[in-house]
Structures are given as structure tokens and as C-alpha cells.
Amino acid sequence: MATVWAPFDDNTLGTWLESTRTGWTHLIYFNSLADLNTKMDGRRLQHEVDILGIVAHGDAGGLVNLGSPLTVESIRAFQVQLIRLHWYLKPEAVVTFYSCVAGVGQAGSELLKVLSIWLPGRWIVAFTVFGIVGTIMGQPGVMGYNTRNDPSTSLGLLNPSIPYTKIARNGQIVRWPAGEGP
Numbered sequence: 001m002a003t004v005w006a007p008f009d010d011n012t013l014g015t016w017l018e019s020t021r022t023g024w025t026h027l028i029y030f031n032s033l034a035d036l037n038t039k040m041d042g043r044r045l046q047h048e049v050d051i052l053g054i055v056a057h058g059d060a061g062g063l064v065n066l067g068s069p070l071t072v073e074s075i076r077a078f079q080v081q082l083i084r085l086h087w088y089l090k091p092e093a094v095v096t097f098y099s100c101v102a103g104v105g106q107a108g109s110e111l112l113k114v115l116s117i118w119l120p121g122r123w124i125v126a127f128t129v130f131g132i133v134g135t136i137m138g139q140p141g142v143m144g145y146n147t148r149n150d151p152s153t154s155l156g157l158l159n160p161s162i163p164y165t166k167i168a169r170n171g172q173i174v175r176w177p178a179g180e181g182p
Contacts, residue, residue, distance in 0.1 A: 001025070001050045002026060002045055002049045002050060003023070003024045003025050003026070003049070003051040004024065004025070004026045004027075004028055004045070004051070004052045004053065005026070005028070005053045005055070006027075006028045006030055006036055006052060006054050006055065007056075008030060008031070008055060008056040008057070008065070008066055009029040009031050010031075024053070028040065031067060032066060032067055033081035033082070033084075034081050034084075036054075036085070037081060041088075045088050047087065049088045049090060049093055050090050052093065053096050054096070054097050056097070057100065058126070059101065060101065060107070061102065061105035061107040061108040062106075062110060063102055063111075064097050064126075065099070066078075072107070072114050075111075075114055075118070079118075082115070083118070085119065086118075086120075089119065089122055092121065095115075095119060095123070095124050095125065096126075097124075098158060099126060099131075100127070100130045103128050103166035104180075105180070108126060108128065109166065109168075109173055112124050112126055112168035112173065113168050116170055117170070117171045121169070121170065123160075123168075123169050124167065124169065125167050126166055127158055127162075127166070127177075128165075128178075129158070131158055163177060164178060165177055166180070
């Protein structure tokens with residue numbers, strides 16, 4: 001089982017040491033999806049990745065900042081790299097965007113649905129709350145907050161099972177977060 005913690009390398013998302021004791025088998029810093037694909041290729045991860053955690057800024061619903069904004073409107077610019085990313089993921093893989101509020105609202109839903117069409121069979125996950133990256137008990141992660149920069153609204157470590165998670169698969173939202181629905 002291969003699990004990849006992949007922070008976008010913009011010097012604001014934290015630093016981690018690669019260690020299997022973290023629960024992630026691979027740590028890959030990247031500066032574009034093309035770079036992530038190249039680095040996964042170098043590690044011989046074709047058809048091996050069960051869980052991919054992409055850590056990037058996402059300060060609005062439907063936005064993941066990968067150097068260039070990944071949105072429904074811009075997704076064609078990422079076409080080749082998304083098709084290539086498909087080859088590293090196992091058929092039931094989970095791709096989680098640790099990108100703050102990227103999953104919120106209609107824009108978040110549309111982005112997740114489109115990504116889940118381009119990565120068929122995979123579970124595409126995003127959150128509807130803010131996150132602050134860090135190392136929690138030696139494990140890389142993202143702490144969730146209802147309100148940006150307000151520790152009193154802490155939700156603990158973000159993961160796909162919390163109520164502030166939106167999940168898409170094969171073009172459909174299959175799990176709605178608290179406060180949203182079809």
C-alpha cells in the first residue's frame with residue numbers, strides 16, 4: 001500500500017521529514033502536477049497509490065492553487081497531467097485536497113465532480129473548513145478550523161471522515177458536508 005503526502009512547494013505550507021512512522025509511505029514536495037507525476041514516476045508508483053494527500057492553498061470554493069489555479073474553468077489546462085496522474089492511482093484510490101475551503105459551495109461541488117470524471121473510480125475529497133498545516137504527534141496533517149486564524153474553533157485533524165468533508169466519485173457528490181446538501 002502506497003500513501004503519498006504531497007505538499008505544493010511554495011515555502012508557506014510547512015516542512016516535514018520523510019518517515020514511514022508518519023503513516024504516509026512517501027513524502028513528495030512538488031511545484032506543479034507535472035512535477036508530482038515525474039516524482040511519482042521516479043519512485044515507481046505506477047498503479048500503486050492508495051491514498052494521495054495533496055496539500056495546497058484553496059482560499060475559495062472550487063479553487064486549488066497549484067501555482068496556477070485549478071478550477072472548473074481552468075481544468076483543461078491540467079488535462080494532460082490529470083490523465084497522467086490517473087496511472088499512479090489504484091482503481092479505488094482516495095485523492096484528498098488539503099486545500100482549506102476548496103470543497104465549499106456549488107463551485108466546490110462542481111470542481112470535485114469534474115475531477116472525479118477525469119479520475120474515474122477514484123474518491124475525490126475536499127473540505128469546507130479552513131486548515132493550518134503542521135505536524136501533529138509526529139504525523140503530517142492539517143488542523144481544521146471553522147474560522148480562519150481562530151484556535152477556539154478547532155475541529156482537530158482533518159480527515160475524510162469528519163462532517164466538513166465533501167466527496168465525489170464518477171461525476172457525483174456521494175457525501176455532503178454539514179450544512180450543505182443536494
